[in-house]
Amino acid sequence: MSTRKFRVGIIGGGGIAQAVHIPGWRNLPEAEIVGIADVSEATAKKAAEAAGGAQVFTDYRELLKLDLDAVDICTPNKIHTPAALAALTAGKHVLCEKPLAVSTAEVRQIGQLADKKKLNLMTAQHQRFTAPGRAVKAWVDGGNLGEVYHARVRAMRRAWLPPAPGFIDAKLAGGGPCMDIGVHALDLCLWLMGFPKPVRVSGTSKTNFAKGHDMPNRWGEWDRARYSVEDFAAGFVHFDNGATLVLEAAWMGHQKDDEELLAQLFGRKGGVSWPSGEFAAAPNAVLAQGTLALPEHVPHPHWHEIAAFHDCVVNGKPSPVPWTETINVIGILEAVYASSQQGGEITLKL
Ligand SMILES: NC(=O)c1ccc[n+]([C@@H]2O[C@H](COP(=O)([O-])OP(=O)(O)OC[C@H]3O[C@@H](n4cnc5c(N)ncnc54)[C@H](O)[C@@H]3O)[C@@H](O)[C@H]2O)c1
Known part of the structure; x- marks a missing residue:
């Protein structure tokens, strides 16, 4: 052997x-x-x-x-x-x-x-390997949502700006919170939605705080002269199946929570939020809601992600996060920036 x-x-x-x-x-x-x-x-x-x-x-x-x-x-x-x-x-x-x-x-x-x-x-995309990621995906795959007509994606921080050049210098990072944390919640949400094709996107991307001195940062000082990415972005996405999605991402902003990472899906049969696992439905026209039972704790989602990659290589399985899915995530984020720059809606052909 x-x-x-x-x-x-x-x-x-x-x-x-x-x-x-x-x-x-x-x-x-x-x-x-x-x-x-x-x-x-x-x-x-x-x-x-x-x-x-x-x-x-x-x-x-x-x-x-x-x-x-x-x-x-x-x-x-x-x-x-x-x-x-x-x-x-x-x-x-x-x-x-x-x-x-x-x-x-x-x-x-x-x-x-x-x-x-x-x-x-x-x-x-390690969020797919977390306990809430797996539990919500299993619930959605169980047919509990029905046709999804809308989703909300939030990756909003109050004052957590990563100060390393690799995050704040556009030449190294290629984007701010959209590319850094928006990408996590958006990938998770599109995965739950079954990756419908995004076809039109409008968006805005701004630097509201990171060039100035009026917001403290939990991760300490950063180089304002080198800072060349957004610190806030928002977008509105239309998919080929008629569904829509609202996206918000920020490293800084006045809000109560230190960080909100959210994907919320609205279907004709039910709705669900990640990572809370809260769901709502109306079986037999009676309002019902609850919280999904999450596995105790999935230790080290990155370890599971690495094990899944190793498994797909050695056993000839398809990639657990293929580029054909990733291109939709990046396509939306790229279009948010393009729309902000051009001032209009961007049509996507992915
Ligand atoms: N999945 C997550 O939760 C998560 C968290 C943090 C960062 N990330 C991602 O991981 C990546 C790295 O982030 P980080 O926080 O480790 O940054 P980091 O700055 O701590 O580390 C990046 C390293 O890359 C090195 N490097 C730069 N150019 C290189 C080159 N040409 N060849 C070889 N090495 C080079 C740097 O010297 C540095 O040591 C980023 O893409 C980031 O988005 C993911």
């Missing part, structure tokens, strides 16, 4: 890699992290140590020369596309942090290359 383990290389060894991806891979006995590439050698070394002694690289092209089964990309958003294209070209399966890319053109380029090379490509 072969004792060869599933060999993983990580590109970008910073916050999310060290917090959840490295522990997630180490939690899989069948896998080993053999190399870490980070433009910061100190970060790569720290991550390699956390990975149990992986090789260190400052150029991911060198990492890709190793005998690897898969590459896990945890760099700032704008590096996702060149890193993913290079990894796929080198014949490696790819798990990539969200957003897979910051434009539909890039998502398509990465996805089509993965398809051509018959390699697995998964966007790391």
Whole structure:
């Protein structure tokens, strides 16, 4: 019996890699992290140590020369596309942090290359692997919603602006809260809706607080001169099946809650909210509501996401988060920005 383990290389060894991806891979006995590439050698070394002694690289092209089964990309958003294209070209399966890319053109380029090379490509949308994500999805798949005619998506923070350049510099991030946290709630909501095709989007994106000094930030100071993404965005989406969706995302704003992450679906038969699991319906014309029983606690949703990626690669299963779904998420976010810039409704052909 072969004792060869599933060999993983990580590109970008910073916050999310060290917090959840490295522990997630180490939690899989069948896998080993053999190399870490980070433009910061100190970060790569720290991550390699956390990975149990992986090789260190400052150029991911060198990492890709190793005998690897898969590459896990945890760099700032704008590096996702060149890193993913290079990894796929080198014949490696790819798990990539969200957003897979910051434009539909890039998502398509990465996805089509993965398809051509018959390699697995998964966007790391870990909210699908949380206890509420799974419970609400099971309820929806049980036919309890009926036809969905409207949804609300909120990713609204009061004063949690991530100060790292990878989030606030448009050249690295490609977008602000829309791309950072809006992407989580929107992916979750579209997944629950069964991914209808978005066809028209209007939106606005603004920087209300992040250029000034009148809002404190729970994560401390940030470089206002370098700040070049929105801190608030909102959009209205029409789908090909007639359904609509309202989207709101912000890192800063005057509201009571520190953070509200919400997907709320309205169907003809019932309605449901994620992550609360609250539902409403009217069986036999009697108003009824309740809260879904959630599994006790799903530890480390990122670990489950990594295990699901590993499973699909080794067992030849389809990607748990395929690019053909991700392109709808990015298409909506891209159109919110385009609509804000152009001042009109954007027609999508995804
Ligand atoms: N799923 C989640 O909950 C979640 C949470 C946080 C971040 N993220 C995503 O993870 C990604 C990374 O975020 P983070 O918080 O870890 O950021 P980070 O800044 O802590 O880490 C990013 C790392 O990438 C490195 N890097 C930059 N350019 C590189 C290149 N060309 N080659 C190799 N390494 C390079 C940086 O030096 C840094 O160490 C982002 O896309 C972000 O959206 C996801």
